Amino acid sequence: MMSLHKFALISAVTLLSACGAVQKMTGGSSQPATTTAASPAPAAPAASAPAASSGSQTVKSRDGSYDGEIIGKARPGSKFAGLKIGMDMQEVQTALGRAPDRLHTYESGKRWIPFYFGNDARRMIVLYKGEGCLTFTGGGVMGGSGGDLIGVNHDASGACYQP
Known part of the structure; x- marks a missing residue:
């Protein structure tokens, strides 16, 4: 024994x-990898966006508790123009008037941080054809909450969606 x-x-x-x-x-x-919440894990979507919409800016969430990223500029009349970092999935779908065309989830690097209890261990990226891509937190290691908007990519061509 x-x-x-x-x-x-x-x-x-x-x-x-x-x-x-x-x-x-x-x-x-x-240092803990808490600064990555502002940007989607794959770097490829920003590089594959058209040159006219490749500008990126960091924006505070509605409650000011974290930073999100907005890539490109909203087209005139775009429904994405009314979105705010920090909205939950239900608010986004209500604002856009429909469900996303495609979505997939993946693990963020935070998944492997010992004793990480935040809601960003997984990420979800969704595609709205003709508008662009949105990135949401996907929940914690043990499940739990998620669904906070952390990234908006104004890319009507859909090249931002990399499953």
Whole structure:
């Protein structure tokens, strides 16, 4: 039978190894990766957008608790023009008057931060044809809430959607 001291030593080594792996994934930074909430994880959508709409700006959420990203400019008459960072999915669908044409989810890098209990361990990107793409938080590691708008990409061609 394993003694308590051996168990504690093995547990400590395992935990330190996991922390080292997280530091390697985040570029060796010892700071939590909380600044990535403003931008969608894949960098490709911004690069594939047309040159006229490739400008990016960081915008505070409605309640001021986090930053979001808006890429490009809304076309005149676009329904995306009325969207605000921090809206929930229901508000967005009500404002746009329809459900998205396509969507997919993926894990953000925050999924691997030990003891991360935020709602951004997963992300969801949705495509509205003729308008562009929206990025939402997809929930925490243990499930839970999500659905906060964190990114708007004004790209009517749909090139922003990269499943």
